[in-house]
Amino acid sequence: xxxxxxxxxxxxxxxxxxxxxxxxxxxxxxxxxxxxxxxxxxxxxxxxxxxxxxxxxxxxxxxxxxxxxxxxxxxxxxxxxxxxxxxxxxxxxxxxxxxxxxxxxxxxxxxxxxxxxxxxxxxxxxxxxxxxxxxxxxxxxxxxxxxxxxxxxxxxxxxxxxxxxxxxxxxxxxxxxxxxxxxxxxxxxxxxxxxxxxxxxxxxxxxxxxxxxxxxxxxxxxxxxxxxxx
Amino acid sequence: xxxxxxxxxxxxxxxxxxxxxxxxxxxxxxxxxxxxxxxxxxxxxxxxxxxxxxxxxxxxxxxxxxxxxxxxxxxxxxxxxxxxxxxxxxxxxxxxxxxxxxxxxxxxxxxxxxxxxxxxxxxxxxxxxxxxxxxxxxxxxxxxxxxxxxxxxxxxxxxxxxxxxxxxxxxxxxxxxxxxxxxxxxxxxxxxxxxxxxxxxxxxxxxxxxxxxxxxxxxxxxxxxxxxxxxxxxxxxxxxxxxxxxxxxxxxxxxxxxxxxxxxxxxxxxxxxxxxxxxxxxxxxxxxxxxxxxxxxxxxxxxxxxxxxxxxxxxxxxxxxxx
Numbered sequence: 001x002x003x004x005x006x007x008x009x010x011x012x013x014x015x016x017x018x019x020x021x022x023x024x025x026x027x028x029x030x031x032x033x034x035x036x037x038x039x040x041x042x043x044x045x046x047x048x049x050x051x052x053x054x055x056x057x058x059x060x061x062x063x064x065x066x067x068x069x070x071x072x073x074x075x076x077x078x079x080x081x082x083x084x085x086x087x088x089x090x091x092x093x094x095x096x097x098x099x100x101x102x103x104x105x106x107x108x109x110x111x112x113x114x115x116x117x118x119x120x121x122x123x124x125x126x127x128x129x130x131x132x133x134x135x136x137x138x139x140x141x142x143x144x145x146x147x148x149x150x151x152x153x154x155x156x157x158x159x160x161x162x163x164x165x166x167x168x169x170x171x172x173x174x175x176x177x178x179x180x181x182x183x184x185x186x187x188x189x190x191x192x193x194x195x196x197x198x199x200x201x202x203x204x205x206x207x208x209x210x211x212x213x214x215x216x217x218x219x220x221x222x223x224x225x226x227x228x229x230x
Numbered sequence: 231x232x233x234x235x236x237x238x239x240x241x242x243x244x245x246x247x248x249x250x251x252x253x254x255x256x257x258x259x260x261x262x263x264x265x266x267x268x269x270x271x272x273x274x275x276x277x278x279x280x281x282x283x284x285x286x287x288x289x290x291x292x293x294x295x296x297x298x299x300x301x302x303x304x305x306x307x308x309x310x311x312x313x314x315x316x317x318x319x320x321x322x323x324x325x326x327x328x329x330x331x332x333x334x335x336x337x338x339x340x341x342x343x344x345x346x347x348x349x350x351x352x353x354x355x356x357x358x359x360x361x362x363x364x365x366x367x368x369x370x371x372x373x374x375x376x377x378x379x380x381x382x383x384x385x386x387x388x389x390x391x392x393x394x395x396x397x398x399x400x401x402x403x404x405x406x407x408x409x410x411x412x413x414x415x416x417x418x419x420x421x422x423x424x425x426x427x428x429x430x431x432x433x434x435x436x437x438x439x440x441x442x443x444x445x446x447x448x449x450x451x452x453x454x455x456x457x458x459x460x461x462x463x464x465x466x467x468x469x470x471x472x473x474x475x476x477x478x479x480x481x482x483x484x485x486x487x488x489x490x491x492x493x494x495x496x497x498x499x500x501x502x503x504x505x506x507x508x509x510x511x512x513x514x515x516x517x518x519x520x521x522x523x524x525x526x527x528x529x530x531x532x533x534x535x536x537x538x539x540x541x542x543x544x545x546x547x548x549x550x551x552x553x
Contacts, residue, residue, distance in 0.1 A: 004432040007510035008539045010480045014432060017475055043553050044261040046478025048502055051434075053261075053478025057553040059546055063539050134476055136502030139264040139373050143476075180374070197263075199363050199375055205263045 001026070001074045003067055009043075011067060013052040013074060019145065019173075023050050024133055026077055028090065028210040033073045041066055047209040048134040049143075090210040095177070095192050097126070097168055097215045098223035102230055103191035105167075106156070110187055113153050124151050125189060126215045130175060132207055140179035140197035140205040144213055147175050159185030166191045166228070168215070179205075190215075193228030238359065238392040239305030246385040247298035247341065252358065252377050255288040257366035258553065261501045267481060268368035268376065269497050271457060271520040272349050275313035277549040278411050279353035282310035282330040287551045289357025290367050292385065294350050297341040307333045307396040308355040312411065314347025314419065314521060328411040346419035347521040356394035370498055372458070419521045426512040426533040427484060434474045436486050436506045440467050441532075444492065444508050448529040451522045452491075457498035460519060462528060466490030469506075476504040482511035484530075494519060512538045514545060 002014045013030065015023050031047045034054070041061045046053040056066050099122040101107055107118050114121065130144035137143075146152075147170055155171045160183060163169070167178045169186025178184060179196040197205050207213065218226070243250075253276070256269025270276035270293055280289050292299075297316040310330040311318055318325040319340045325331060327350065333339075341350065360367040360378055369377035369384065377383055378391060429441050436444075449462035467490040479485075483495045485505035494511055495503075511519060512533060522528065545551075 002432070004430070004434075005428075005535055006430060006507075007428055007480060007482060008513050008535060008542045010510065012432070012434075012477060014434065014477075017433060019475060043258050044267070044478075046261050046501060048477045049475045051475070051477040053480070055480060058539065058543050059551075059553060062543075063535060134502060135262060136264045136476065136478075137500060139375070141264055199380070202364070203263060204260070204265065204364055208262060 001030075001078055003070055003074060005063065005067065008063065009058045010053070010055045011070065012054070013070065015050045017050050019049050019133065021131065024131060024210070027052060029080065030073060030077045031210065033076060034070070037073060038066075038069060041069075046136070048136070090212060091207065092129070092212045092214060093207050094214045094216050095194055096218045096222070096226060097190045097192050098218050098220060098228060099126070099190035100220055100223070103164075103167070104189045106187040107189055110151070110153055110189070114150055116150060121151050121189065122217065124148050125170070125175070126217050130213045132209050132211045132213060133174075135205075135207075135209055138180060138182060142176055142207055142213070144175045146173040149173075153187050155185040156187060159183055163188060164191065166193065166196075168192060191223075191228065193223050193226035237304075239303070239307060239395060240390040240392055241354070241358070242302045242304065243300075243385050243387055243389040243391070244302060244338070245298060245300040246387060246389070247294055247300075248296040250292055250294045250299050250385045251369040251371075252290055252360060252385070252391070253293045253368045254290045254357075254362075254366055255551065256497065257364055257368050257370075257376070260364055261478065264501050265364065265373060265375065266370060266498050266501055268366070268370045268457075270349075270351065271497055272313055272351070272517040274415075274417070274514065274517040275349065276351045276353075277551070278328065278415065279310040279312040279351045280357075281549060282312070282409065282411065283308055283353055283355045285353060285355070285357050287549050289353065290360050291354070291358070292352040292391075294341055294352060295348055297343045297350075299339075299341040299352075301339050303333045303335065303337045303339070305335050305395070307393055309333055309339070310353045311350060312353070313350035314344040316344050316350045317342035318350075326410075328416050330409045346523075348523060349521060354393045355396050359392040359394060372498060417518065417521070421525070422527040423518060423522060424529050424531055425515045425519055426531050426538065427482075427509045427515075428512070428535055428538065429509040429532050430507045432507075434477065434507055436467070436469070436508050440469070440486070441508060443467055445530050445532060448527050449492070451524050451526045451528060453524045455524065457496055459496050459499055460494045460522070462492050462494070464491065467492070472506065473504045474506055476502045479503045480510065482513065482516045484508040484511060496520060513542050514538075
């Protein structure tokens with residue numbers, strides 16, 4: 001774990017540079033310590049797969065002073081026993097998904113690449129609870145992992161110009177929902193009727209890095225009843 | 231008192247120009263939801279405009295890109311114009327940039343085009359009165375967030391912006407504040423600029439050899455520039471093709487994508503990214519780069535953090551920036 005000074009008021013904590021549950025647990029542990037101890041100084045904190053990006057208030061603390069405080073916290077995480085980096089405070093969020101072929105735009109193609117039936121793909125996808133490893137790309141876009149190997153299909157060679165809002169996709173071992181209409185190259189397997197981002201709410205989005213997400217399959221009727229569109 | 235006296239003063243947009251956006255200092259503390267900071271591209275010009283009017287540092291202004299803007303004031307107030315010289319006129323009489331001016335009811339303000347620079351800022355006494363969204367009214371078109379209609383839209387003809395009633399005493403010029411920015415702080419936006427940056431030597435960097443090549447050559451600002459980032463054009467830098475695991479990114483980060491041509495990230499950048507980093511442009515030099523048109527020659531100079539830190543603290547204190 002390494003604290004890198006990036007600019008006058010920005011530092012990045014780099015963890016072991018790999019994507020794993022263990023590193024993600026360390027990221028969460030440090031993030032919680034920072035929230036508890038350094039909130040007065042922090043302007044923005046962006047945890048990701050294997051890093052925490054921080055910008056801080058130079059009118060309250062100087063650069064070296066912030067780095068020193070941060071290093072005391074990274075030491076705590078480093079010295080913590082592995083079972084101490086358990087995830088305590090994160091939320092479990094359930095998201096309804098309609099996995100129908102009208103909205104699962106790539107399900108059919110995935111049956112060819114994976115050799116699985118549509119039912120098997122859906123079953124394999126929704127039976128797991130996923131972790132939010134990173135959040136970005138666009139507001140509320142959460143990178144979730146990890147999907148089981150048999151359905152971990154790579155990004156599409158030609159991205160779609162527009163993926164409909166609420167679409168649920170797979171790219172390699174990652175899965176995510178597009179909170180807005182946007183271009184994108186993920187393999188689309190379903191769609192949620194749930195609005196994931198609301199700028200008029202504080203916070204604008206229910207989940208954060210470290211939270212768990214469970215997808216609940218719903219029927220076409222339930223999808224429509226919840227305001228889902230085609 | 232007539233009914234008209236009870237209505238809030240408004241600025242009516244007659245012509246919005248190329249892109250004119252409502253901006254305050256930016257939207258902070260939301261980056262972990264994937265929401266960018268936004269705020270003025272040229273923080274130097276923006277902060278001076280608020281200072282000339284004794285506004286709060288965060289008071290909403292209009293950021294006018296490339297000019298063509300025209301608007302009419304319904305009631306007296308005071309305005310300040312800072313940034314690129316877009317040949318402003320008030321009722322067809324030329325105004326200076328980096329100045330503040332008294333405004334009468336019915337005055338019409340127009341902006342032409344710029345020979346140098348890209349952005350100019352129109353500030354108004356007390357700031358435009360706009361409801362913030364997630365603690366800021368900064369407009370992010372890509373995120374459909376902020377602005378007067380709270381949907382990320384740029385200003386259009388017919389929009390009208392409320393502003394506070396103005397105290398007549400100030401309009402007569404007896405206010406205790408300067409109406410002009412001191413000469414030493416007025417940039418000229420030359421065709422050749424030097425940008426200071428803090429090099430990145432971490433494992434998510436590009437390596438010392440590539441960093442050296444980056445500072446040995448000069449670049450041109452390409453045509454691909456917007457509020458998210460400025461692409462530069464030069465001799466392609468060696469790139470080992472690696473990408474990094476996506477991490478948070480800030481304004482001023484210099485990313486090196488696989489084509490070897492650096493991109494400097496600006497105020498509306500995405501919040502996380504996966505390209506290796508050459509370094510980060512000095513906070514105060516981002517403003518300078520933001521005003522550089524395509525074709526401007528840019529050289530990058532390595533500078534240590536300590537020197538830049540004290541300069542930035544002085545800047546934040548001078549303008550009363552709270553963070």
